[in-house]
Amino acid sequence: MTIKILTDSASDLTEEICNEYDIEMVSxxxxxxxxxxxxxxxxxxxxxxxxxxxxxxPKTSQVSPQTFKKVFTTYAEANQPLVYIAFSSQLSGTYQTAKMIEQEVKEKYPDAPIHIIDTKGASIGQGLVVLHAAKLAKQGASLEEVIEDVKYQAEHMEHIFTVDDLEYLRRGGRVSKTAAFVGTMLKIKPLLHMEDGKLIPLEKIRGAKKVFGRMLELMEQRGTDFTNQQIGISHGDDIERAEQLAEMINERFGVSKENILIEMVGAAIGAHAGPGTIALFFSNKPNK
Structure with a gap:
């Protein structure tokens, strides 16, 4: 039976992509x-x-328990394998809610093949893991192969990003008040990354022009085999700068434009990151 891939809207995958790869999305x-x-x-x-x-x-809240119950019950009744690839448990209660509802559904359907994986990622970093899994499922991979691959891809996915104003992240409790204050006062462009699913300030850079150069330096230090993987860029309503970063990646690493997925940061993630966010995603070890 076909393995169904489920994710949430924090993955920032478009409806078109979800339709093409038969991915189900909860909001x-x-x-x-x-x-x-x-x-x-x-x-x-x-x-x-x-x-x-x-x-x-704007504020956000996690995927509702009722939504998960409806989806999980549908697949449990059909005994169809379902792999839910979730937004970082360190940034939302969505993963924990899904695990709670999984237990509840399995009380009635103990053999339901429902599997929930915490990507400890977000935006297109999460989305690239989902896409990888959906392609494997379409190719007829086994449930065990898909689960193993999701865990591997999530473990090796790098998130490096910059925001225009740390105040937005502070409001949502994603960074400390002190970090936000220092960045705003000194007109510094912050670089952040994900560490075990949490947002961690990495460096403070003076001047917007230097930020992309530093992002590429970090990409070179941390990543490998760029021409044999899909690179992700997401942006907070700033397609011009996203395309500028893609052009720089193409020139420096020889990655074709077709292998760079550019998407807008969705409403839920964007409500915390704010306009002007630019995020870069790549694997530090794309193949086992």
């Missing part, structure tokens, strides 16, 4: 102007960025 919730929206479905990311530019502070 985090975005709260803006006293209304609730389904991330990736009923709100455009640009609406969130425009609101933030106007000084508004």
């Amino acid at each position: 985090l919730t975005v709260h803006l102007d006293d209304k609730e929206y389904e991330d990736g479905k009923t709100i455009e990311p640009r609406k969130v960025y425009d609101a933030m530019r106007q000084g508004k502070a």
Whole structure:
């Protein structure tokens, strides 16, 4: 039986990509102007960025237990293998909720082939892991092969990113008040990365022009075999700078444009990262 790949909207994969690779998506919730929206479905990311530019502070909440129960029960009843590839447990309660509902569903369907994996990643870093798994599933890989590959790809996925204003991350509790204050006061461009699923400030760089050069230096230090993997770039409503970074990667590492996936940071992640975010994702060991 076909293995179904499930992810959440924090992966920032478009509806087109999900349809092409038969990926099912569940949505985090975005709260803006006293209304609730389904991330990736009923709100455009640009609406969130425009609101933030106007000084508004959108909030987000995890995927609801009811959503997971409905999806997990459907696959449990059909006895169809389901692999849920989740947003970092260090940034959202979504993974923990999914594990709780999995236990609940398995009380009624003890043999349900439901598997939940914490990517400890986000945005296209999570999305690239999902895509890899979906391609394997389409090729007829076994459940064990898909699960093993998801864990491997997630472990080796690098996240390096910069934001325009650390204040947005501070509001959501993603970085400390002190880190945000220092960055804003000195007009410093912060570089951050993911460490065991958490956002960790890496360096502070004076001047926006130097940031991309430093990102590529880190890419060269940490990564390998760039022409044989898909590189990811996501942006907070700044396609020009995202394409500029892609051009620099093409020139420096010889990665073709077809192998660089560029997507906008979705409404849920964007509500914390803010407009002007640029994130780079690559594997530090693409093949076992």
